[in-house]
Amino acid sequence: MSKDQIIKSNFKTEEYFINMGPQHPATHGVLRLILTIDGEIIRNIEPDLGYIHRSIEKMCERDSYQQIVHLTDRMDYLSSHINNEAVCLVVEKGLEIEVPERVKVIRTIIAELTRIASHCLWWGVMGMDVGALTTYFYAFRDREMINDIFEETCGARLTMNYNIPGGLMFDIHPNFVKRVKDFITHFKTKIPEYDRLLTGNVIFQKRTKGIGILTKEDAISFGASGPVARASGVSCDIRKIHSYSAYDQVNFNEVLFTEGDSLSRYKVRIQELWESLSIIEQLIDNIPEGDIKVQTKAVIKLPKGEFYQRVETARGELGVYVNSTGTKNPYRLKFRSPGFSNLSVLNKIAKGYKIGDLVAIMSTIDIVVPDIDR
Amino acid sequence: MTNQEIQHIIASWSDKLEFTEEESEFLNVIVPKEELYTICEQLKANTDLKFDYLFCLTGIDWGSALGVIYHLESTTFRHNIVVKVKISDRENPIVDTVSDIWLTAEFHEMEVFDFFGIKFNNHPNLKRLFLPAEWEGYPLRKDYVDEVNMVIK
Amino acid sequence: MTKSIHDWLFSILPEGIASITEMVLIAVAYLALFAIAGLYLVLLERKVAAWFQLRLGPNRVGPFGIFQTMADALKLVSKELTSTDRVDKFLYNLAPYFVIVTALLAMTIFPFSKQLQAFDINIGMFFLLAISSIGVIGILVGGWASNNKYALIGAMRSGLQTISYELSVGLSILTMVLLTGSLQLSEIIEIQRTGGWLIWQGHIPAIIAFMIFMIAGTAETNRAPFDLVEAESELGAGFHTEYSGMKFAYFFLAEFINMFIIASIAVVLFFGGWLSPFGITEGITWFPEVFWFFIKVLLIIFLMMWFRWTFPRLRVDQLLTLEWKYLLPINLVNIVFMAIVIWLNWIL
Numbered sequence: 001m002s003k004d005q006i007i008k009s010n011f012k013t014e015e016y017f018i019n020m021g022p023q024h025p026a027t028h029g030v031l032r033l034i035l036t037i038d039g040e041i042i043r044n045i046e047p048d049l050g051y052i053h054r055s056i057e058k059m060c061e062r063d064s065y066q067q068i069v070h071l072t073d074r075m076d077y078l079s080s081h082i083n084n085e086a087v088c089l090v091v092e093k094g095l096e097i098e099v100p101e102r103v104k105v106i107r108t109i110i111a112e113l114t115r116i117a118s119h120c121l122w123w124g125v126m127g128m129d130v131g132a133l134t135t136y137f138y139a140f141r142d143r144e145m146i147n148d149i150f151e152e153t154c155g156a157r158l159t160m161n162y163n164i165p166g167g168l169m170f171d172i173h174p175n176f177v178k179r180v181k182d183f184i185t186h187f188k189t190k191i192p193e194y195d196r197l198l199t200g201n202v203i204f205q206k207r208t209k210g211i212g213i214l215t216k217e218d219a220i221s222f223g224a225s226g227p228v229a230r231a232s233g234v235s236c237d238i239r240k241i242h243s244y245s246a247y248d249q250v251n252f253n254e255v256l257f258t259e260g261d262s263l264s265r266y267k268v269r270i271q272e273l274w275e276s277l278s279i280i281e282q283l284i285d286n287i288p289e290g291d292i293k294v295q296t297k298a299v300i301k302l303p304k305g306e307f308y309q310r311v312e313t314a315r316g317e318l319g320v321y322v323n324s325t326g327t328k329n330p331y332r333l334k335f336r337s338p339g340f341s342n343l344s345v346l347n348k349i350a351k352g353y354k355i356g357d358l359v360a361i362m363s364t365i366d367i368v369v370p371d372i373d374r
Numbered sequence: 375m376t377n378q379e380i381q382h383i384i385a386s387w388s389d390k391l392e393f394t395e396e397e398s399e400f401l402n403v404i405v406p407k408e409e410l411y412t413i414c415e416q417l418k419a420n421t422d423l424k425f426d427y428l429f430c431l432t433g434i435d436w437g438s439a440l441g442v443i444y445h446l447e448s449t450t451f452r453h454n455i456v457v458k459v460k461i462s463d464r465e466n467p468i469v470d471t472v473s474d475i476w477l478t479a480e481f482h483e484m485e486v487f488d489f490f491g492i493k494f495n496n497h498p499n500l501k502r503l504f505l506p507a508e509w510e511g512y513p514l515r516k517d518y519v520d521e522v523n524m525v526i527k
Numbered sequence: 528m529t530k531s532i533h534d535w536l537f538s539i540l541p542e543g544i545a546s547i548t549e550m551v552l553i554a555v556a557y558l559a560l561f562a563i564a565g566l567y568l569v570l571l572e573r574k575v576a577a578w579f580q581l582r583l584g585p586n587r588v589g590p591f592g593i594f595q596t597m598a599d600a601l602k603l604v605s606k607e608l609t610s611t612d613r614v615d616k617f618l619y620n621l622a623p624y625f626v627i628v629t630a631l632l633a634m635t636i637f638p639f640s641k642q643l644q645a646f647d648i649n650i651g652m653f654f655l656l657a658i659s660s661i662g663v664i665g666i667l668v669g670g671w672a673s674n675n676k677y678a679l680i681g682a683m684r685s686g687l688q689t690i691s692y693e694l695s696v697g698l699s700i701l702t703m704v705l706l707t708g709s710l711q712l713s714e715i716i717e718i719q720r721t722g723g724w725l726i727w728q729g730h731i732p733a734i735i736a737f738m739i740f741m742i743a744g745t746a747e748t749n750r751a752p753f754d755l756v757e758a759e760s761e762l763g764a765g766f767h768t769e770y771s772g773m774k775f776a777y778f779f780l781a782e783f784i785n786m787f788i789i790a791s792i793a794v795v796l797f798f799g800g801w802l803s804p805f806g807i808t809e810g811i812t813w814f815p816e817v818f819w820f821f822i823k824v825l826l827i828i829f830l831m832m833w834f835r836w837t838f839p840r841l842r843v844d845q846l847l848t849l850e851w852k853y854l855l856p857i858n859l860v861n862i863v864f865m866a867i868v869i870w871l872n873w874i875l
Contacts (some may be wrong), residue, residue, distance in 0.1 A: 018676045026760045040680070040843055050504030058514055059490075062525070095398075129760045131751055131840025137580035198835070203752055204839045220426050220449055222479030234449065241452060305397030306446065306456075310429070318443070319430045332514075336430040336445075346483040355680070356842040359761050373504060 015043055021049045026359040027185050029369030033346075040354045041266055045347045053373040060333040064298040065091050065165055067313035068333065073159035075337060076371035077117040079313035083113050084163040089244055090309035090320045091165035094302035100367050101246075102290040103167045108246040109180065110150070110162065110277040116187070117146040118314035119269045119276075121368045127265065127361040130207050130356075135198055138324025142190055142316050149179050165300060167293025184277055191273055199270065212349040212361035215260060222348065223341035227268040228365055232260035238312040250282045262357075265364040299328050315339055315366055339371040375422065375453050377401040383423060384455075388418055400445070400456045407459050411470040414457065417446060424448045424457060428476035433486035435515045436460070440467050440492055461492060464498050472495040489514035542562040562632055562786055566596040571825075572832055581838040607771035611674065614769065618672035623770065623777035625665025630784040633658045637791050638713050640801045640816035651712040652704060655792060656697055659747065661687040662781065666749075666756065670766035670779070681765025684843055686757040688746060691850040692753075695743035698858040702736040702865045703729065703796045716800035726797040730873075732865040737797050739854055739861070744789035745831055747845070748782060752838035755846060791820075791828035798823050 003150065021032040029050035034042040060068045065087070072083035085107055092099060099129040127135025138315040147157040153173045154160040162169055198204050214224065219232040229236045237254040239247040257264035302324035310319045316338030323332040342365050350358045380401060381393050391413070392404040403412050417425040430445035444457040461467040471494035473480040483494045484503040491512035494500055502509060511518050534543045570585065570593065577584025585592030597754060633655055635646045648654060663685060670682020706729050707715045719725055726733045746753035757765035767778045794800055801816040803809060841849065867873075 002387060016676070024763065053504040053514060058524075069790055127839065131754065131758070131760065132838060133576075133751075134580050134836050137582060141581055201839060203841055203845075207839060207842055218477070219440065221477040222474065223428055225429075236449070256526070292447070293581070303397075306399075317429060321430055321432050321443070322445065332432070332434050334430065334432040340481060340485075341478050348477075354842055355761050356755075356758070356840070356845065360483075 005281065013038065013236070016117050017018045020358075025092050025137070026362060027369070028125065028273070028338060028363075028367055031108055031367065031369045035355075035356070035358075040356075042350060042353060042355065043061045045350055045358070047343060047346065049373055051373065052370050054138055054370075056374045057108065057333055057335065058182050060330055062329060064328050065302070066208045068124055068330070069163060070161055071163065072335075073161060074370060075335065076313055076315060076318070076370055077158055077374055078121060078201075079114055079315065079318075080159050081107075081114040081162060082179070082311055082313040084161060084307055085111060085245065085319060086311040086313075086318050086320045088163045088165050089311065090307050091302065093309060094307045095296065095300065096168055097294050097296070099167050099294055100290045101288045103292060104246040105249075105287050106168060106172055106292075107163065108360065109280050109283050109287075110153075110160075110252075111245070112277055112279045113146050113180070113201065115314045116276050117143045119273055120146075122269060122314075122363070123198075125193060126360075129359050130204060132201070132204070138190075138194065138197065138201070142187055145179075145186065149176065149183065152176070152179070156220060166296040167291070171286075171292050175285070177284055180275050180280060184281060184284075187273075187277060191270065194270065197265070205263065207360055208358070208364070209264060210259075211262045211353060212364070213261045214349050216258075218345070218348060219260070222345045224316070224345050225254075225266055225341065226312070226314070227272065228316065228342050228345065230255055231257045231264040233258040236317065238317050242310055244309075244311060246283060246290075248281075250279050252279050255261070262360055262364045263358065269291050269366075301326060302327050302330070311312075315368065315371065316342060335374055337371045337374060339367055339369075343367060344374055375451055377453075380423065380453060380455060383420065384413070384417070387413060395461075398456065400454045402456045402458060404458045404460065407461055407469045410457075410459050411475075412420075414444070414475050417455070422457075422498070424450050426476075428472070428478055428482075431479055431482035431486065433490040433514065434493060435490060435517075437516060438462065440464060440490055440515075442451065442469060442486060442492060444472070450519045467492045468495060469493075470495045473497055486510075491515070534830060537778040548796065550591060557635060558631065561631055561787075562780070562873065564787060565780040565783045566600055568787060568828065569599075569779070570596045571828070572783070572835075575817065575829065576836050577833045579833075581665060600776065603776040604773055608772045608774060610771070613674045615674065618668050619769075619797050621776070622665045622669030622672060623774040623781075625668065626662050626781040627665075627777040627784075629658050629661040629665070630781040630788065633788050634702075634784065634791075636712060637788075637795070638716060638800060639820050641713075647711065649709075649711045649714075652700055652715075652792075652796075655788070656693075656700065659696075659785070659788065660693055665781075666766050666771050666778075667823050669770070673766070673769035675769050677762045677770045679759070681756050681762050681768070684758075685766060687751065687843075688749070688753065688755060688846060690744040692743045693849060695739055695850060695854045695858055696747055699736040699740040699743065699857070700792070701807060702732060702858070705862065705869060706733070707798040707866050712795055712800075716802060719799040719802055724797065724799040724802070729865065729868065732861050732868055733797065735794070735857065735861045736865070739858055740793060740796075741827075743832070743850075743854065744793065745834055746850075748785040748789055748831075750782070750786065750831060751835040752840050753846060754835075755843055758840060760840075786828055786831055787824065790824045790831070794820060794823040794825050 010110055010130050015036050015038045018035045019032060020035055021027040022030040032048040034046040034048055035042055056071050057070060069084050069087050072087050073080040093193045120139040124136035124139030150160055151157045153176050154162040214232045216233045219229045219234045225236050233256055235254060236255060240254050249317055252275045255268045255275060304324060304326040307322045308319060310317055318338055319336030321334040325331045350361045377395060378425040384403060385391060388409055390406050390409060417423055425446040425448050427447045427449050428444060429447055434441045434443060439460045439461050439462045441458055447454050459469055461469055469492060471483055473483055483497055484500060486492050487500055487502045488505055489512055496517045536549055574584045585595035588594040588598045635787050636651050636654060666685040667682045670678040703725055704710060706725055709715055722728050726737055749756045749859060767775055770778060801820040803819050
């Protein structure tokens with residue numbers, strides 16, 4: 001008898017199910033994963049969604065376009081500004097409005113700040129998921145500065161609702177430019193600190209290098225986007241490919257890695273912090289003067305037809321599909337959320353690894369559950 | 375590749391396709407549901423088209439018919455196309471799955487099944503994704519009524 | 528003072544009862560001491576964590592929050608003990624006691640100063656090793672009896688972790704015992720009075736042994752980066768998922784007492800126990816030697832806290848790789864090296 005047969009005849013082993021979530025620290029919200037486990041090794045992962053499903057798409061069908069903007073904050077709450085922007089852009093596309101340059105630049109700056117804030121939070125949580133608890137507080141220290149900037153300008157820290165179809169709700173606060181510059185100087189000294197604390201750590205490298213490999217073909221086929229796809233070498237940055245707002249005025253690199261493992265997903269986001277800083281730096285000194293909105297009618301009616309707008313949130317590609325019949329409500333509105341497609345990758349890349357790896361892989365995918373459930 | 379050229383290539387595959395560019399920024403192809411799978415397969419396999427990225431899959435209720443809309447992009451050529459399929463049978467709507475062509479469709483089709491009740495042939499794991507398994511009706515259909523939970527304006 | 532109590536007890540009571548009473552008194556004193564020490568280690572950990580994490584830490588209950596853990600303990604004591612219906616009642620209730628009793632038992636033999644030692648047996652080190660491996664039974668039993676899959680995974684991880692790292696702890700202690708030639712703790716310290724601390728006497732092999740001991744000791748206490756047993760981001764709370772109130776507190780306290788034990792062993796074996804550095808308080812009779820012991824222990828505990836708040840967690844297979852492929856071979860070579868050092872009398 002071979003060694004395997006001896007083991008089989010002497011020990012009876014069984015695969016068993018384990019529920020990871022809906023209440024579990026690693027799922028970052030109410031996501032439930034049904035794991036089939038053989039000892040510590042994961043054989044199958046089946047996500048069970050819907051614990052925070054609010055049917056935003058159905059609500060959109062009864063709301064006016066101005067109201068829809070407010071619902072999008074609650075999807076991917078870490079990229080709330082970018083979600084707002086997506087809806088505003090699609091409405092502007094439908095109405096054929098060209099927003100003033102000032103609006104474009106301000107939108108871009110705030111979107112990049114949002115991206116930094118989101119990546120900061122991700123970095124903190126990533127560290128926590130692999131067991132280094134200190135990262136969380138380092139990241140929150142820096143994220144807090146961004147939130148304070150937002151609070152001063154928009155009055156809200158997370159769900160900002162700063163965009164309206166046609167422009168911005170208010171002008172930026174007089175302190176805005178100064179505080180953003182302060183933040184940039186501060187944060188430039190902090191990213192190397194992040195690297196020293198976590199990136200260079202041997203244990204961290206061992207935990208992530210070569211783990212959860214997503215090939216380029218799979219990344220495209222699974223519709224992965226954002227840092228998850230870029231770590232696999234898929235060029236998918238909507239800011240470059242289908243440029244919107246002021247992204248065509250700035251120079252930045254699309255961060256691409258080819259390994260596709262957890263570590264490269266991690267590195268993409270760290271590099272993106274630098275890119276976002278450089279985008280803000282290029283724009284912050286030359287915010288053009290001008291109006292902050294184009295006056296739209298009180299009741300916005302989109303012409304009959306279909307409109308699609310893609311934006312790059314911190315998690316990847318957010319698409320808004322609007323099918324209008326010419327009334328004040330959309331006939332059908334669909335959000336193509338980045339998290340939903342990125343999550344579908346999980347079963348493919350985490351199979352065969354251990355529970356600890358699954359947690360690390362999940363946090364490199366950077367899931368925000370309301371974004372998946374909508 | 376321009377939309378005309380794409381249309382030219384696709385039109386040669388079947389004569390039952392309708393093309394339109396009205397009221398949309400993309401080229402739209404309306405495909406009969408029997409031919410959906412073969413058309414989709416060719417859209418991905420054709421070396422001049424290479425539509426390998428399904429970036430959006432939307433279910434829609436047109437009143438008279440249900441439909442599925444596929445937004446496709448080629449990551450090599452960066453051209454887009456929208457494939458639409460109409461299903462006139464509202465009681466028992468069935469269409470072929472494309473989840474083996476684009477893996478992302480597996481989750482999106484589950485979502486469409488959940489909200490529109492469109493069944494996908496050969497789908498590996500078709501079940502309610504967001505709603506509980508015992509939920510009655512399909513909420514995103516226009517004729518769905520729920521007096522308790524829906525606010526109608 | 529202990530002498531006068533001893534005399535007084537024997538003068539008023541028959542011999543048998545007097546000695547039993549004396550033992551009980553000592554036990555109660557130790558128990559109180561270590562419950563309080565454990566509580567303050569918790570506070571220290573929270574303060575250290577806060578310091579590492581740019582926070583303030585507990586600062587509301589009492590000055591600088593010194594009564595915070597007292598309040599926490601009071602809360603835990605007064606809490607209802609909840610459990611699920613499907614636990615194995617007997618084992619479930621037994622498990623915390625295994626853990627806490629072995630932790631306290633190990634404390635008894637430490638010489639905190641020349642006079643302050645409850646129990647000076649000649650196989651002290653051996654006793655410590657034996658006792659400290661019982662604690663894991665409590666964890667295994669607790670995880671098993673909870674009837675919870677996460678707890679079970681945690682308990683299994685604990686089993687393999689302790690079995691593996693016990694070897695390294697044992698071997699690194701053995702390396703040092705080669706040098707001392709004695710297992711008795713008080714004697715080990717006496718040796719260091721003349722020749723300098725053992726980490727100095729044993730130079731290279733002793734330093735290697737110390738490093739291995741700290742790694743393995745951290746793993747023994749199930750602390751980060753070896754906290755796979757609890758691994759809050761993976762398993763919720765690991766083996767003590769289903770425990771609440773005082774039973775949870777036992778597990779929690781035991782972790783800190785175990786940390787104290789590991790630090791104490793390190794101090795006795797490598798840093799001269801209650802001996803002052805360079806003999807600076809050697810001649811001062813009124814100076815409490817226990818001060819030096821606790822200072823050294825606290826420094827080592829601080830080191831362990833530093834590990835915890837900086838490092839990410841290892842994965843379960845990496846944990847085993849580290850032990851069986853690196854620490855164990857290094858340790859075995861190190862023992863031989865130490866033997867050669869002693870044989871050729873290269874001791875400093």
